[in-house]
Amino acid sequence: MRLLKKTGTRYLLLTLEPQRYSPGAYLLLKDRLSDRGLLLQIIDIEYADLPGLLEDYLREELESELVVEVEDHDPMGILNVLTEVRDASLLVCEARAAIAGDQLDEFVGYAPSRAQSIVQVLEHEQLATLLNPGKVHYPICIGSFWRSSVDTEFVIDAERLDGTVSVITGMKGMGKSHLAKHLVLGLLKYNVPLLVLDVNGEYTRIGYLRDGTPAPWHNRIHVLRPCENYQLSVEAIGLRSFIRLLANALQLPAQSQRVLRIAWQNLEQRGITPTLSALMQEVMRRNGVSYQVREAIYSRLEYLRSTQLFNDQAAQQDPVPDLLAKGNTVILDLHSLSPMLQRVIVEYILSKLADLLEQRALPPLFLVAEEAHLYLRDTHWEEIVTRMRHLGIFTIFVTNQPSRIPDHVYRQLDNLFLFRFVNENDLRFVARASRIDVDTVRYLLPNLPRGVCLVVGVVTRNLPVLVRVSGLEAEAQGETRRFFATPRLSAASALARAAS
Ligand SMILES: Nc1ncnc2c1ncn2[C@@H]1O[C@H](COP(=O)(O)OP(=O)(O)O)[C@@H](O)[C@H]1O
Ligand SMILES: [Mg+2]
Known part of the structure; x- marks a missing residue:
């Protein structure tokens, strides 16, 4: 040569x-x-x-x-x-x-x-040593170097994910969520507090092995379904978070926020628990409040009541911070909720966690955000990668629409996992957003098969590396509802059934 x-x-x-x-x-x-x-x-x-x-x-x-x-x-x-x-x-x-x-x-x-x-x-062994020259303290093996003649494992040191912001992107069906699940399972092993915003309900079975039996880590995974097994009381949320939720997710105007705040404080002074109905009554009762302001508040509280997210009998405390503080993985299954309700919940949970982190009442945590453009306000992106990251929320964004993630997120990005793209616009976009040269993206990405990605960033010491992501120990799918609902047996359970 x-x-x-x-x-x-x-x-x-x-x-x-x-x-x-x-x-x-x-x-x-x-x-x-x-x-x-x-x-x-x-x-x-x-x-x-x-x-x-x-x-x-x-x-x-x-x-x-x-x-x-x-x-x-x-x-x-x-x-x-x-x-x-x-x-x-x-x-x-x-x-x-x-x-x-x-x-x-x-x-x-x-x-x-x-x-x-x-x-x-x-x-590949030499490359592996270059990528991780010292001892890897918290290995997460996500697969092997692509096209290695001998299978050389590709290992990420969880320590290097600490404090970082990552994006996993690529066309639909190429294995983005599969990789995210690898990272979730890897981090979970080390008792890292982890919250998954699961818009498609596909992380709900990662507490189970592929044969359907509970995995050894089963008890550390908590699947919460808002409005079902995860309900909140207005009182537990607290005045500050409640107003913020209404302002940010439901656009309650400033004047109405003030009226609602006074109503809440009045109730408290009279020793009445601020529930949705108590607040609605209090706002209606008050003199000197214009019809528009009342209507603005009332319609939003009425909407919240209709969602069943709030239940006055719900626990006094939101269970999520406590679960996270104990090093658990919380899967917030958002898949059956309307986009508006998804926004309400994400708005609430992020501000709650940021508050607790600010008070040092929570250890730093990881957040996996699937298709975040569906429920994240524009201003939130910046907050997540700057303020919240500083407080200790380290986010892994997963999306098949890379252009929906704002530019400033890419500018502060530490790790990028790129799966196949063929569309010229997408390629141009990720080339610009990643700090690798345009040609690398254009030549390499369109030819990647499913399950292979280009990894670049802190975890690879900025060397772009092609990785074949391996199969998962856990169940990869959530509970999929099908029209033709013949349950498909796994090989193991089919054998067990045949033997019995
Ligand atoms: N590395 C892999 N090994 C085995 N199966 C995979 C792998 N990557 C993806 N799959 C499977 O391919 C399908 C699509 O993957 P998924 O991660 O859901 O794609 P995406 O999130 O990019 O749309 C899923 O059924 C998943 O289990
Ligand atoms: Mg996916």
């Missing part, structure tokens, strides 16, 4: 054995005279455009029509050599890091000697 050309951080290498290499793989361009080198990642493989090749092919086409038995007259094996030359290909590579000894350095600005450099394939 030969170093042919360098333009900026783009390198072209000439090889006669293109079949040995695949896009995404790493090469080490080593300076023979020093211990310096460059880590190059192959992003595309092109045919080498050799002068005279076209003429050669044309001549061959013509000759094939004359049917000449050339092989018999080729004692020197020249034809073989020619075929090899025609196979000559260019490896289009991007320099990802400089390497000195076994130290990585992000500065890739130096030009290695063309005469004195040698190119080696960086084996």
Whole structure:
């Protein structure tokens, strides 16, 4: 292999054995005279455009029509050599890091000697060691390096997810949620408090093994369904959160907020518990309040009453903070709720957690937000990645619409997990949003099969790496309702049934 050309951080290498290499793989361009080198990642493989090749092919086409038995007259094996030359290909590579000894350095600005450099394939084990040079304290294995001849595990150190914001994106059905479940199960092992905003109801079975039996971590997973097994009392929410919820999720105007606050305080002064009905009565009772203001408050409280999210008999305390504080995973199953109610709940829970974190009443926690554009207010995004992150909420956003995540989130992003995209707009968007070059995204992403993703960020020391995500120990699906509701048996339970 030969170093042919360098333009900026783009390198072209000439090889006669293109079949040995695949896009995404790493090469080490080593300076023979020093211990310096460059880590190059192959992003595309092109045919080498050799002068005279076209003429050669044309001549061959013509000759094939004359049917000449050339092989018999080729004692020197020249034809073989020619075929090899025609196979000559260019490896289009991007320099990802400089390497000195076994130290990585992000500065890739130096030009290695063309005469004195040698190119080696960086084996996956070597890459794994570069990514995690020290001891991995909290390993989460999400799969293996893609196209490794021997299966080399790809391990994320949970410590490196700590304090970060991540995005998992790609087309529908490519394995985003599957990967998110891997991270959930991995973090759960280390008693990390974790909240999942599960819009599709697909995390509800991760407390079970694939044969349907409860998993060893079953007791640490709590599936809460708002309005069913998760109801709140207005009193437990408290005045501040309640007003904030009405203001932010249901757009209660400022003047009405003031009236509602006074009504709440009046009730308390008279020793009456502020329930939805008590508040409604109190607002209606008050003189000197305009019809519009009353109506604004009344209609919203009436809406909340209709949702059954509030129940005056509900526990005095919201169970979520306590579950999280004890290192549990809480799955908030939002799938059967209207978008408006989803917003109400997310608004409430995020502000509640932020308050508790501010008071240091909760340890830092992870948040998995599936399709967050459905229920997150625009202003909330910024808050989550700046203020809430500072307080200790570390978010993993999962979406198939990367452009619905605002730009400033990408600017502060630590980790990106990119699955397949083919749509030109999506590709352009993720290229801009990720800090990797446009070509890497354009060449690599459209060719990824399901379950393979490009990981880049803090967890990979900023080296883009292709990873095949492995199967899950837990049940991957939630309870799916089907029209043709014949239950499909898992192999294990079918065997058990046949044996009984
Ligand atoms: N790495 C994988 N190994 C095995 N099955 C997978 C893998 N990735 C995805 N799947 C399966 O493919 C389907 C779609 O994956 P999912 O994660 O729901 O896609 P997405 O969230 O990107 O729409 C699911 O049934 C899931 O179990
Ligand atoms: Mg999904």
